[in-house]
Structures are given as structure tokens and as C-alpha cells.
Amino acid sequence: MPLVNMREMLHHAYGNGYAVGAFDLVNLDFLEGILDAAERCASPVILSLAESHFEYFDFELLLSAVEKAARNASVPVAIHLDHGESLQSAMNAINHGCNGVMVDASHRSLDDNIRTTRSVVEMAHGCGVPVEGELGYVPGVEGEDAERHPGKVSYTTTDQAIHFVETTGIDFLAVSIGTVHGRMRGEAKLDFQRLRDINQALGLPLVIHGGTGLSEDQYRQLITNGVVKINYYTALADAAGAAIRKNVEATENNAFTQLTRGVKAAVSEEAERCIRLWGSAGRATEVLTQCTPWLPVEHLIVYNVNGLDDEGVTEMMAKGRDVLSKIPGVREVATGSAVKTDAAYRYTWLVQFCHPAVIDSYRDHADHVAFADQLFRPVAGERISIDYAWIE
Incomplete structure (x- = not known):
């Protein structure tokens, strides 16, 4: 149950003066x-998967493990797509388990x-899923030296931020005030007056990318001025790398399990440090009581057919599985037939939606309407349909 509505999670943080860590992960150790750190601290947490890291893991495979772990957690969790590259990326992430998305078009006009x-x-x-947008450009690459990817910082302006939020309808805004992705030398020069002005103008949860390498005082000032989500990866990757190097130096055993021993603990220690610093420790219970559980809806249809033989029904079902599974918010499409020959209804559709909002958007989606009107309803006159939510 602790997979919760991310919009509500971050609005709770915004109203109570703390920030939630959005920690990018690349494997099960991360x-x-x-999650171990979040549970030790009794803290809400965002499990984040960045599209720039997809070359290192199978996104859909890892995401299924992330969702399972989130639902088994004792603290409130959200699952976020970080730096998605396209509308299709966002839809794919939602359909496979993310309940928050960011598509980064900040490098464009x-x-x-x-x-x-x-x-x-x-x-x-x-689909009921909140969206993070980014305005201004934060240079660098997650997990790499910022100096290798300097780019040019483009700062967020208050006027553009107001226009951007009003015209896009985003739920959270990632701002550029001087941070960089990846490692940097020296202390970042952050424009807190700019951040203060943006926060006062918008009254909207704000996000910082490039959270590694800031001082404790800088983090506190970020949170004081509306930042409630801090993206964090490079320091976690460095902690994991240090654990591996220590193992290499300590043993001649080159077995993978020996070399990666301690990686999970190193990642957890750094995540815990951040959680406590950013003020989310001890907030789990109040967030759980004030946030809606993120639970899917099952759309069930049982029906009989007229005018189609078994082969025709099989073809119709296959077409439906292909078409309907591509609609935003559809987690899974299953079809079946009754085991007993004397069943009142012979066939079934079971379509899983990620959120109750999908009931309406799915019903009205052009692909669903076309399939239902042209292929399904003409032959399935006798049917029963029901939408039901999970109970945990």
C-alpha cells in the first residue's frame, strides 16, 4: 500500500517545509x-529512474522490481521517470508503473x-499522474564530471516561470539557479534571490536537479524557498564506486559478489545522510495518513459473441490486446475464455488501469472507441462490464 500519490506527497512537503529525496537508481543494490535508508528514517521517498541511465539496465524489468519493493515498503513511496526524452517515454513509464513523470525539453526553445x-x-x-517540467538549463550529466559537459547555464526567470506553468499545467517546476548535474569542483554559486522570487510568484512545489555537492546551508536555503524534491545520484554512485575500489584493494578474489560487497550499505548510508538533512525523516506516518494510496483499477468485461467462430474471436482478442495496451494508463490487457462449457458468459476481457482517472480517458480514447465500435460491440451484444479498485 505505501505506493502513494506523488502530487499529494510533494504538496505535503511544500506545506510543511521539508524536501523529499528523489534518488536515481541503477540496480537492486541502489x-x-x-529503501532501507527511508525505512530507518521513517521518511517518504521517491524512487527515480533516469532515461539517460537506460543503457545500464532493462527499464521495464527493473521497474517491475521497483514497483514490487515500493508496494512492500513501510514508508510512503513514489516512482518517478527522470529526464524522459519524449511523450512516448512518459507514456511507457506510466504504463509500466511510474506514478510521476518528467520529460526534459529544457534544452529546446x-x-x-x-x-x-x-x-x-x-x-x-x-492517467492521474503528475508532471514535472523544467525551465532553464542545468548543464552536466548525471554521475559524470560536470566539467566534461559544461554546456551553458540558462537561468530560470520569474516571468518565464509564470508563463510556463500557466500554459503547460505542470504540477512541479524544476528550476535552474546555478546547480549542475554530476560532480563539480568548489562550492556552487546559487542564486537564492531568484529562487525566492520564483517561489513567491508561483506557490508551486519546486525541484532542484544536480543535488550533489551542495553545502548543508545551501540545502536549507533551497528548502526554505520552496524546493521540495531534490534529485540525487552522483554521490550515491561515488559511494558505490568507493566500496568496490575498497574491495579490489582488499582481496585478490575477483568474484562479482566479492567486489560488490558493501555497495548497498554505502548507498544506504549516503541516502540516509540526505534524508535527515532535508527534513523528511520522521514524516512517514503523517504522509501516509494524508496521501491517497496509488492503486490500480481493473476493468472487467464478460461477454458472449454472435456471428464469430472461435478463430474469429481469437483474432479479435489479439487485435484488442495490441491496440488497447498502447493506450495511456493501461498497465495490462488480458483475454480469456470460460473453463466450464455451461458458463453463463464464455469470454472475458481484463484491462488494468494505473489509476481511476483512466476509466474516463480510456473510454474516450480514439483507439478504444474505434476498436469497440468496429470490432467488439457488433459481435458482443450480451455483456457485463464493471470497474473495480484494489483493496489492500
């Missing part, structure tokens, strides 16, 4: 280490950024 982000918002909100 997943377990981050303002008009292109608005168009891309708005299209994601329209799709995701139809």
Missing part, C-alpha cells in the same frame, strides 16, 4: 539501499519546451 511539456501533461493527467 533500490534496496535507498521556450516554445518547443512548452509544446512538448503540455502534450505530456495532457496525456499524464488523463
Whole structure:
């Protein structure tokens, strides 16, 4: 049950003056280490998967483990797509278990950024999923030296932020005030007055990317001025790398399990340090009581057919599984037939939606309407349909 509505989670943080860590993970050691830290601290947490890391793991495979771990956790958890590259990326993430998404178009022109982000918002909100947009450009690459990817910092302005939020409908705004992705030398020079002005103008939960390497005082000032989600990866990766190097130096045993011993603990220790510093420790119970559980809806249809033989029914079902599974918010499409020959209804559809909002968006989606009107309803006159929510 502790997989919860991310919009409500971050609004709780915004109203109570703390930030939730959005920790990017790349394998099970990171997943377990981050969740262990959150549970030790009794803290809400965001498990984040960045599209720039997809070359290192199978996204859908790892995401299934992330969702399972989140539902088994004792603390409130959200699952977020970080730096998605397209509308299709966001839809794929939602359909496979993310309940928060970010598609990063900040490197494009303002008009292109608005168009891309708005299209994601329209799709995701139809699935009940909140959207993070980014305005301004934060240079660097997650987990790598920022100096290798300097780019050019483009700071967020208050006027553009107001226009961006109003025209896109985003739920959270990632701002550029001087941080960088990856490692940097020296202390970042952050424009807190700029952040303060943006926060006062928007009254909206704000996000910082490039959270590694800031001082304790800088973190506190970020949170004081509306930042409630801090993206964090590079320091976790460095802690994991240090644990591996220590093992290499300590043993001649090159077995994988020996070399990766202690990685989970190192990741967990760094995540715990951040959680306590950012003020979310001890907040789990109140967040759980004030946030809606993120539970799917099952759309069930039982029916009989007229005018189709078994082969025709099989073809119709196969077409439906292909078409309907591509609709935003559809987690799974299953079809079946009755085991007993004397059953009142012979066939069934079971379509899982990620959120109750999908009941309406699915019903009205052009692909569903076309399939239902052209292939299904003409032959399935006798049917019963029901939508039901999970109970945990």
C-alpha cells in the first residue's frame, strides 16, 4: 500500500517545509539501499529512474522490481521517470508503473519546451499522474564530471516561470539557479534571490536537479524557498564506486559478489545522510495518513459473441490486446475464455488501469472507441462490464 500519490506527497512537503529525496537508481543494490535508508528514517521517498541511465539496465524489468519493493515498503513511496526524452517515454513509464513523470525539453526553445511539456501533461493527467517540467538549463550529466559537459547555464526567470506553468499545467517546476548535474569542483554559486522570487510568484512545489555537492546551508536555503524534491545520484554512485575500489584493494578474489560487497550499505548510508538533512525523516506516518494510496483499477468485461467462430474471436482478442495496451494508463490487457462449457458468459476481457482517472480517458480514447465500435460491440451484444479498485 505505501505506493502513494506523488502530487499529494510533494504538496505535503511544500506545506510543511521539508524536501523529499528523489534518488536515481541503477540496480537492486541502489533500490534496496535507498529503501532501507527511508525505512530507518521513517521518511517518504521517491524512487527515480533516469532515461539517460537506460543503457545500464532493462527499464521495464527493473521497474517491475521497483514497483514490487515500493508496494512492500513501510514508508510512503513514489516512482518517478527522470529526464524522459519524449511523450512516448512518459507514456511507457506510466504504463509500466511510474506514478510521476518528467520529460526534459529544457534544452529546446521556450516554445518547443512548452509544446512538448503540455502534450505530456495532457496525456499524464488523463492517467492521474503528475508532471514535472523544467525551465532553464542545468548543464552536466548525471554521475559524470560536470566539467566534461559544461554546456551553458540558462537561468530560470520569474516571468518565464509564470508563463510556463500557466500554459503547460505542470504540477512541479524544476528550476535552474546555478546547480549542475554530476560532480563539480568548489562550492556552487546559487542564486537564492531568484529562487525566492520564483517561489513567491508561483506557490508551486519546486525541484532542484544536480543535488550533489551542495553545502548543508545551501540545502536549507533551497528548502526554505520552496524546493521540495531534490534529485540525487552522483554521490550515491561515488559511494558505490568507493566500496568496490575498497574491495579490489582488499582481496585478490575477483568474484562479482566479492567486489560488490558493501555497495548497498554505502548507498544506504549516503541516502540516509540526505534524508535527515532535508527534513523528511520522521514524516512517514503523517504522509501516509494524508496521501491517497496509488492503486490500480481493473476493468472487467464478460461477454458472449454472435456471428464469430472461435478463430474469429481469437483474432479479435489479439487485435484488442495490441491496440488497447498502447493506450495511456493501461498497465495490462488480458483475454480469456470460460473453463466450464455451461458458463453463463464464455469470454472475458481484463484491462488494468494505473489509476481511476483512466476509466474516463480510456473510454474516450480514439483507439478504444474505434476498436469497440468496429470490432467488439457488433459481435458482443450480451455483456457485463464493471470497474473495480484494489483493496489492500
